[in-house]
């Protein structure tokens with residue numbers, strides 16, 4: 279390790295050398311993951327500012343037998359940006375955060391280290407452009423895009439990865455290539471759903487769209503009083519999302535100690551009322567608020583704070599999470615989910631939630647993309663379900679993990695012959711490698727391993743759950 283540390287330092291981009299602030303503070307901040315439950319000790323930490331630096335860092339890791347991991351926004355639920363285990367060489371892409379729009383072509387070059395709030399603002403400031411992306415302004419473009427990217431324009435505009443035209447990638451052999459539908463198409467296919475295992479992306483070229491203004495932003499309040507009332511609402515929502523939800527309507531049910539049903543409609547208020555009122559009535563939802571918002575205010579409505587991410591990023595939570603990507607939940611599965619909520623979740627005083635993003639179905643741009651055109655394996659998932667259990671302060675006691683594990687099991691046990699997909703962007707640290715591969719990538723996993731062998735046969739890019747691990 280001595281030679282590795284020396285090599286990184288000699289490149290001049292070891293973290294303390296680029297910092298004006300107290301180097302120790304800056305180093306501690308870099309090593310502090312979003313999820314404080316899951317911390318790791320890297321072997322070395324590089325903060326490149328040129329592609330050559332990235333190439334040198336990858337070569338350094340490869341020649342010293344140290345596994346290499348790229349980090350962008352550091353928001354992985356399993357702290358995969360810190361390697362997901364001790365001992366990796368981390369390449370922190372924070373300096374690759376430029377956003378440059380070609381307004382005529384409606385394309386943008388975006389660095390993976392940009393955080394979503396800053397990227398959205400920069401796109402808007404260059405000809406009112408936008409891309410489809412997630413809601414949290416601190417999330418990095420890199421991890422989000424390389425593994426999915428669902429947000430409040432996805433039903434009309436697809437996932438973030440559906441809007442990538444090409445990516446610039448430093449490979450395991452430290453060469454730089456372009457990946458697109460015409461250049462290295464297998465790599466391009468793999469990057470869009472499983473990117474962490476294939477290289478370090480230094481730039482994405484996206485297609486953009488003109489941001490819609492006058493958007494209908496809604497939030498309704500819902501207080502199910504029994505398991506059967508929750509089951510009725512979920513059955514109605516599932517049926518609507520699969521069969522009738524139009525691409526202009528994006529929404530989610532947030533089940534917690536308080537429950538909300540919220541989203542955005544890109545259209546007129548009268549059309550919104552016509553579409554939404556029958557659904558609300560079937561779900562048993564009454565009161566709420568509906569307002570008309572500009573594009574940036576629409577994003578802010580769901581961002582839990584300002585879009586601008588300035589200074590040293592220092593937002594963290596302590597939590598365990600899981601996901602399910604069901605194409606369909608049978609009445610038995612919905613009953614099991616609702617009974618578990620009634621018996622175990624309602625009485626749980628931790629800050630748990632279960633989020634149902636209305637992801638797929640006949641009207642969703644995500645589902646319309648053919649299943650084999652990217653490695654993202656969940657095109658037909660009706661809901662993107664995120665189970666989250668957090669503590670406001672202190673440590674998360676591992677003895678609490680059965681709460682969410684049991685909830686997921688109650689649902690999957692009700693449909694034993696189905697492989698419920700799971701979303702690596704909501705990484706579940708309790709999965710074994712095999713479980714992770716099976717649920718994150720389903721039928722695409724075999725081809726992903728083939729592409730991995732082609733581009734990274736020595737497994738320079740490794741991690742506890744990524745392809746080839």
Ligand SMILES: Cc1cc2nc3c(=O)[nH]c(=O)nc-3n(C[C@H](O)[C@H](O)[C@H](O)COP(=O)(O)OP(=O)(O)OC[C@H]3O[C@@H](n4cnc5c(N)ncnc54)[C@H](O)[C@@H]3O)c2cc1C
Nearest residue numbers: 350351352353354358359412413414418420421422428479
């Ligand atoms: C508060 C919060 C809100 C979220 N909201 C949403 C949402 O609305 N929609 C949604 O879809 N997801 C959402 N997510 C999940 C988020 O998309 C993932 O956690 C995502 O992987 C984070 O990306 P990152 O770059 O910030 O993380 P990192 O931890 O830096 O990276 C995540 C993974 O991507 C790899 N990676 C990162 N950059 C590169 C690169 N340049 N080249 C190669 N590999 C790279 C890392 O090695 C790691 O495996 C949210 C997460 C949080 C914490």
